[in-house]
Amino acid sequence: MDNRQAQGTTLFTALLVLIGIGVVVQLWLLAASVDALMRHQQTIPLYAALGSAAVFAINGLLVLYVINFDRKIKQ
Amino acid sequence: MPEEKNKEQDECFECKKKQKKDARWRQDFPVEWESDNYVTRREMVKFLALGSLTIAGANAVLAGIPHIVKASEMPRTRVALASSIPVGGSKLFSYPTKEDPCILVRQGNGDLVAYSQVCTHLSCAVIHDEKENALFCPCHHGYFSVDEGRPYAGPPTRPLPRIKLEQQGNEIFAVGVEV
Numbered sequence: 001m002d003n004r005q006a007q008g009t010t011l012f013t014a015l016l017v018l019i020g021i022g023v024v025v026q027l028w029l030l031a032a033s034v035d036a037l038m039r040h041q042q043t044i045p046l047y048a049a050l051g052s053a054a055v056f057a058i059n060g061l062l063v064l065y066v067i068n069f070d071r072k073i074k075q
Numbered sequence: 076m077p078e079e080k081n082k083e084q085d086e087c088f089e090c091k092k093k094q095k096k097d098a099r100w101r102q103d104f105p106v107e108w109e110s111d112n113y114v115t116r117r118e119m120v121k122f123l124a125l126g127s128l129t130i131a132g133a134n135a136v137l138a139g140i141p142h143i144v145k146a147s148e149m150p151r152t153r154v155a156l157a158s159s160i161p162v163g164g165s166k167l168f169s170y171p172t173k174e175d176p177c178i179l180v181r182q183g184n185g186d187l188v189a190y191s192q193v194c195t196h197l198s199c200a201v202i203h204d205e206k207e208n209a210l211f212c213p214c215h216h217g218y219f220s221v222d223e224g225r226p227y228a229g230p231p232t233r234p235l236p237r238i239k240l241e242q243q244g245n246e247i248f249a250v251g252v253e254v
Contacts, residue, residue, distance in 0.1 A: 012116055012120075013116070015120070016116055016119060016120055016123070019120060019123045019124065019127070020123060022123075022127060023123050023126050023127050023130065026127060026130040026131065026134070027130060029130075029134060030130055030133055030134055030137070033134055033137040033138065034137065037137060037140060037141070039233055040233070040236070040254035042141040042142075045134070045137045045138040045140070045141070046138045048134055048137070048138070049131075049134040049135045049137065049138035052130060052131045052134035052135075053131050053134070053135070055127065055131070056127045056128055056130075056131035059123070059124055059127040060124065060127075060128075063120055063121070063124045066120055070117070
């Protein structure tokens with residue numbers, strides 16, 4: 001395995017872990033939203049939705065970065 | 076002699092293995108079961124990204140639910156005659172549907188307040204305790220204040236939904252639910 005490929009593997013694994021953490025945070029926000037709705041609180045689900053959208057945007061950017069990096073390595 | 080027998084057996088085993096590998100059905104189904112179920116990191120990343128999108132969507136839907144529910148109009152229902160409820164007295168009614176029991180209470184200062192009768196702990200019916208000036212749940216001894224419907228004793232943690240009231244002359248109408 002050359003250096004470039006090894007670097008790619010490490011980066012890919014790190015990004016996979018980061019995206020995984022993002023999804024766990026989103027699940028936590030979803031659970032908090034459901035809890036707040038059951039308590040008839042309206043503001044918390046709104047903030048949770050904004051936070052979840054932000055985490056999704058970060059995840060999307062990370063995935064795009066991975067895809068581009070992968071394409072460069074293949075070239 | 077036993078060595079030769081072993082050798083023959085090994086050759087036979089190899090031969091069978093090769094035959095199995097070259098079998099006709101293998102040409103039609105070349106993918107191994109294990110490799111069919113193998114998930115690559117790339118697939119995992121895609122799965123997580125789609126999961127992230129789904130959860131973000133679910134969160135957006137949850138954030139929109141209170142606004143949709145609020146938008147639907149509540150009926151205007153006649154509850155009682157104001158003069159029929161003395162100070163410290165109460166009256167039971169249903170709002171917004173017949174399956175939603177509520178309680179109307181006249182406080183010491185003469186103000187009328189109404190709440191859902193369903194306890195926010197385990198849905199027993201709360202009753203008016205005139206001595207304690209509270210709404211009392213007999214199932215698990217939960218107490219709610221009559222002023223705001225907030226729990227102050229027992230297991231309930233959430234306040235009772237408040238019924239919005241309007242008075243026209245001597246008549247009292249329920250016009251909405253405040254949660």
